[in-house]
Amino acid sequence: xxxxxxxxxxxxxxxxxxxxxxxxxxxxxxxxxxxxxxxxxxxxxxxxxxxxxxxxxxxxxxxxxxxxxxxxxxxxxxxxxxxxxxxxxxxxxxxxxxxxxxxxxxxxxxxxxxxxxxxxxxxxxxxxxxxxxxxxxxxxxxx
Numbered sequence: 001x002x003x004x005x006x007x008x009x010x011x012x013x014x015x016x017x018x019x020x021x022x023x024x025x026x027x028x029x030x031x032x033x034x035x036x037x038x039x040x041x042x043x044x045x046x047x048x049x050x051x052x053x054x055x056x057x058x059x060x061x062x063x064x065x066x067x068x069x070x071x072x073x074x075x076x077x078x079x080x081x082x083x084x085x086x087x088x089x090x091x092x093x094x095x096x097x098x099x100x101x102x103x104x105x106x107x108x109x110x111x112x113x114x115x116x117x118x119x120x121x122x123x124x125x126x127x128x129x130x131x132x133x134x135x136x137x138x139x140x141x142x143x
Contacts, residue, residue, distance in 0.1 A: 028093065035088045055081025 008014065036053065044050040056067045060075035070077050118127045124138035133142055 027096075028089075031089050031092050031096075035085055035092065039088065040085060052081040052084055055079070055084070 040052045044052055054067045056070065057078040057080060058064060058070055058075060059077060060070070060073075062073070062075060064070035064073065064075060067077065067079065067081075117130060119130050119132075119142075120126070121128050121135040121138060121140060121142065123140040124135060126135060126137040128135050128137075128142065134140070135142055
């Protein structure tokens with residue numbers, strides 16, 4: 001059983017997946033910092049010096065000066081500012097992944113176009129497989 005697990009874990013796909021997850025987690029931290037530290041402050045400034053991380057709806061009915069005080073007191077709150085930041089995080093990550101996948105697909109198409117899998121029969125001009133020794137259309141011998 002240990003041998004089977006080791007073979008499974010050492011397959012290239014599993015290791016690639018692990019590396020992808022680690023890089024993805026690090027990328028997520030970078031995007032979160034980008035959104036919270038670079039994108040949201042100018043947006044908040046444009047909207048009247050609003051700090052999105054401190055936006056909340058107090059459900060307790062008591063008055064609190066800040067989100068931190070409400071959380072410290074254990075009051076039920078809806079942190080919609082943090083939710084807005086999370087949505088922007090998601091949109092940025094999704095857009096970057098879209099761009100990466102689009103580029104990979106473009107490179108795959110170029111590779112596929114560069115390597116023909118068929119050749120033309122010199123006698124009947126039909127497309128035949130590269131490995132064919134006889135044309136399936138005119139039955140001519142192919143060299």
